[in-house]
Amino acid sequence: MTARPAAPLRVTVAVPTFRRPAELAGLLAAVRPHLDGLAGAVGAPTRGHVLVVDNDPDRSAEPVAAAGDEGVRYVHEPEPGIAAARDAALQHSLDADVVVFIDDDELPQDRWLAELLAVWLENRPAVVVGRVTAEFEVEPDAWVRAGRFFERRYRPRGTAVHAAAAGNLLLDVDQVRRSGVRFDRGLGLGGGEDTLFTSALTRQGLRIVWAPDSVVVDRVPASRLCRQWVLRRRFAHGTATTTVQVRLARSRLGRTRARALGIVKGGGLMASAAAHWLAGVATASLARRARATADAWRGAGRVAGAVGLRFREYRRDATPAPRTRVP
Known part of the structure; x- marks a missing residue:
C-alpha cells in the first residue's frame, strides 16, 4: 500500500x-x-x-x-x-x-x-x-x-x-x-x-x-545613529517594561505591586547610573559615561511607566506617504 x-x-x-x-x-x-x-x-x-x-x-x-x-x-x-x-x-x-x-x-x-x-x-x-x-x-x-x-x-x-x-x-x-x-x-x-x-x-x-x-x-x-535617538529609545523601553508588567498582573493588587516595583527599580537604576557616570568621568571612559546616561533614561522610563505615562515610540506626523513607482 x-x-x-x-x-x-x-x-x-x-x-x-x-x-x-x-x-x-x-x-x-x-x-x-x-x-x-x-x-x-x-x-x-x-x-x-x-x-x-x-x-x-x-x-x-x-x-x-x-x-x-x-x-x-x-x-x-x-x-x-x-x-x-x-x-x-x-x-x-x-x-x-x-x-x-x-x-x-x-x-x-x-x-x-x-x-x-x-x-x-x-x-x-x-x-x-x-x-x-x-x-x-x-x-x-x-x-x-x-x-x-x-x-x-x-x-x-x-x-x-x-x-x-x-x-x-x-x-x-x-x-x-x-x-x-x-x-x-x-x-x-x-x-x-x-x-x-x-x-x-x-x-x-x-x-x-x-x-x-x-x-x-x-x-x-x-x-x-545619534545620542538623542538612543536616549529616547531607552526611555521608551523603560516605559514599556513597566507597562508590560502592569498588564501582565492578574489583579488590582498585582498591578499596584507592578507599578511600585517599576518606581523602585527605575529609581535604583537611575541611582546606579549616576554612580557609573561619575566613575566614567574619573576614568575618562566615554563608554561608561554613555551606558550610564542611557541607563538613567531607561530608569526614568520605568518610573514614568509606573505612573501611567507612555512614550509614543511610533508616533506619526502629518507628512503624506511617499509615492513610489514600482517597476
Missing part, C-alpha cells in the same frame, strides 16, 4: 509596514528565494507566501505588494500602531502552520528562514526567535559607538527565553491560537507589544527558544 504523502508545511512570512515602500520592495525580493528553497532546506514539503500588512492610511505599500509575484498577499490595517499591524498579521495567518515576522527595514541573511523552521521542527516550541544584527547607513558618532547600543546578545541554539522581540520571530499558529493570546492593540503607538505578547505565552507554559543561525540585518538609518 502506497504511503500517503505528508501535507505541505504552510508558512506565512508576515511583514508589517508603514511608509517604507522602497525598503519593502527590497525585502520582498530578498524573501522570495528563501520560500522557494525552503522544502529542500528543511527536508519536508512546504507551501509559503508573504503577507504584507500595510499600516499606512494612504496604503503606500499596496502598489509594492501588487508588483510582487502571486505569492504576495496584501492586507490594509488602518488602525494606527505596530500592535494593530502585528495583530492583523496573526489574524490573517490562522490558516498557516507557522507565521514568521520580519520588519520592513530588515533584510534576511543566508538560511534565515530554514534555520527558524529547523529549530521549530526539532521539538515544536510555540515560538522561535532568531538574531538581528545592525548595519549602519553612516558611521555612528563616538558616543553611540562607545556605548555599543546596537549590539544584541547572542544565545546558543535551543536556549529558552521568557520573552522576545518580533523582528525575527516564528510563531506556531495552532499553539498561539489555543492560548488565546493576541497582540494588545491597546498599546497603540507606544511599543512593547511583542514583549507583552511573548511574555503572556510563556506565563501559560509555552516555550520560546533561540535560533542563533537565523539572522536578519537591521538597516539603521543615519537619523538613529
Whole structure:
C-alpha cells in the first residue's frame, strides 16, 4: 500500500509596514528565494507566501505588494500602531502552520528562514526567535559607538527565553491560537507589544527558544545613529517594561505591586547610573559615561511607566506617504 504523502508545511512570512515602500520592495525580493528553497532546506514539503500588512492610511505599500509575484498577499490595517499591524498579521495567518515576522527595514541573511523552521521542527516550541544584527547607513558618532547600543546578545541554539522581540520571530499558529493570546492593540503607538505578547505565552507554559543561525540585518538609518535617538529609545523601553508588567498582573493588587516595583527599580537604576557616570568621568571612559546616561533614561522610563505615562515610540506626523513607482 502506497504511503500517503505528508501535507505541505504552510508558512506565512508576515511583514508589517508603514511608509517604507522602497525598503519593502527590497525585502520582498530578498524573501522570495528563501520560500522557494525552503522544502529542500528543511527536508519536508512546504507551501509559503508573504503577507504584507500595510499600516499606512494612504496604503503606500499596496502598489509594492501588487508588483510582487502571486505569492504576495496584501492586507490594509488602518488602525494606527505596530500592535494593530502585528495583530492583523496573526489574524490573517490562522490558516498557516507557522507565521514568521520580519520588519520592513530588515533584510534576511543566508538560511534565515530554514534555520527558524529547523529549530521549530526539532521539538515544536510555540515560538522561535532568531538574531538581528545592525548595519549602519553612516558611521555612528563616538558616543553611540562607545556605548555599543546596537549590539544584541547572542544565545546558543535551543536556549529558552521568557520573552522576545518580533523582528525575527516564528510563531506556531495552532499553539498561539489555543492560548488565546493576541497582540494588545491597546498599546497603540507606544511599543512593547511583542514583549507583552511573548511574555503572556510563556506565563501559560509555552516555550520560546533561540535560533542563533537565523539572522536578519537591521538597516539603521543615519537619523538613529545619534545620542538623542538612543536616549529616547531607552526611555521608551523603560516605559514599556513597566507597562508590560502592569498588564501582565492578574489583579488590582498585582498591578499596584507592578507599578511600585517599576518606581523602585527605575529609581535604583537611575541611582546606579549616576554612580557609573561619575566613575566614567574619573576614568575618562566615554563608554561608561554613555551606558550610564542611557541607563538613567531607561530608569526614568520605568518610573514614568509606573505612573501611567507612555512614550509614543511610533508616533506619526502629518507628512503624506511617499509615492513610489514600482517597476
